[in-house]
Amino acid sequence: MEGKAKRILIADDEPDILEIVSYNLSKEGYEIYTAKDGNEAIERAKQLNPDLIILDIMMPKKTGIEVCEILRTQAMFQHTLIIFLTALSDESSQIKGLETGADDYVNKPISPKVLISRVNALFRRTNTKPSESKTLSIGNINIDPVKFMVMIDGKDVILAKKEFELLYLLASRPGRVFLRNEILSQVWGNDVIVGDRTIDVHIRKVRQKMGVDCITTVKGVGYKFDV
Amino acid sequence: MEGKAKRILIADDEPDILEIVSYNLSKEGYEIYTAKDGNEAIERAKQLNPDLIILDIMMPKKTGIEVCEILRTQAMFQHTLIIFLTALSDESSQIKGLETGADDYVNKPISPKVLISRVNALFRRTNTKPSESKTLSIGNINIDPVKFMVMIDGKDVILAKKEFELLYLLASRPGRVFLRNEILSQVWGNDVIVGDRTIDVHIRKVRQKMGVDCITTVKGVGYKFDV
C-alpha cells in the first residue's frame, strides 16, 4: 500500500509557516524540503524533483507566481503539482494563480488540517494514474520502474535490465530476505536454468554501480535490501 | 484544436445558483447538465457519465456528501472529478468533504470567475496525454510543436515529421523511458508494422541533427530523453 513517500517542497519566507506546515505534513508521512525565497525554490526544485511544491506568493527574490511560471516552462515540471499558499485572498490573485498553472490555491491563515486534506486530495487524484505510482523510495535511494532509473542522493545510476529487475525485487520488500530460489523464479523465470554464480555476479554489479552497499548477504539463505 | 467538450453535471436546489453556474461554465465551452436534488444527481450521473460533478452539500433527498460517497463506491465514478460548492464554510465540513473523495471544495458565495479557474485547473491536470501542443523547454533545448521546430542554444534544427514526433514524445516526459512498443504505438500508430531497425534509424537521425546527445538508450527497454 505504502511504497513511496511523496516529496514536498515548501517555499515561504516566514520561518513560522515553514515550521508549521513542515511539521504537519511530515506527520502525514510526506518527505518535506524547504526554501526561503523564490530563487532557492527553483534551485531546490531542480535538485529534488518533488511531487508537490507549495509556494508562498510574497517572497523575496522571486514571487511564487514567477516561480510557478518559470517552472511550468520546463518540461521536467510539467506534471509537478503546485499549490499557492498565501495571504492574498482577493479574487484576482486567486484566478491569476490558478491560471499560471497551479493546482490549488489556499489562503492564509492556514488551517493545517485543511491544508493536509487538500494535499491528500491532490495526491489521491494523481495517484489514480497507475503509471507513475510504483516508484520505491528507501532512504535517499529512489527506484523508478517507469523511468527505469535509480537515483541515489539525486544522482542517476544506470543499471542494465536484469540488474534493475533484481534490485527492484529486493527493494520492493526492504528488510525481507529473498531466497536464491525466489530470486531465480522472479527475475529469471521458473523454467530458466542458470548457474549458481549468476545471481552473485549480478548482485556484485548492482552493488558496484550503486556505490552504496544496501544489499546484505544472508549466508546460506539469500539476499535482502537493507532498511 | 480542442478534443471534445467536457460534460459537467451541477446539482443544487437553488435555481439561481444553477443558472449562474450553468451560464458561466457553458460560456467557457463546457456542456452543462443540472440536477435539483441528491437522488436526481445520482440518476443523471449514471445516465450522462460526466467528466465533472459539482455538488451542493445541503440538498433535499440526499446531501452532496452522501451523493459523493455513493458515487465513489461505483467503479464508473472512480475517476470522475467532484467539486463541492457550498455555504458551509467551516473547517470540518471542508475536511469532511475532501476526505469523502472530492477533488475541490469551493465556498459560497461563489465568484463565477474563481469557479471557472478552479474547474479549468482540474481539467488541465487530467487532460494530460493527447497532443498537449505546448512548447517544451528542457535546458537550452526548445521544442515548438506548432511551428514544428526545434531550437538549441538559439539555433534552429530542422527535423522531418516522424523525427519530430519521436523527439516530442520523448521530450514530453524527460527522464522517463519509453518502451519500443510505446514509441511504435504513439508515433507510428497501433496497426502499422515496421521493421525492427526503423526506430533506431530515426533515433540516429534525430541525434545527428541535434548535435547534442540528449537521448539515452536503455538497452533491452527503450529510449529516454535526458533530464
Next chain:
DNA sequence: CTTCCATGTTAACAGTATGTTTACACAAAA
C-alpha cells in the same frame, strides 16, 4: 589451525540488441 563451503571476484565468451550506412520506393515540390 585447518578444512570446508558459501559467496565474492574477475575475465572472457557468446548472443543479442542497437548503431550505422546504403539503397530504394514514394510523395511533394519545382
Next chain:
DNA sequence: TTTTGTGTAAACATACTGTTAACATGGAAG
C-alpha cells in the same frame, strides 16, 4: 517531368549484456 526529401528496409558493424568458469576469500565447525 525532374528534383528533392522523407520513411522504411536490408545488411553489416559494434557494443553491451548475461552468463559461465575458474579462482579467491572468509567465516564457522571441528
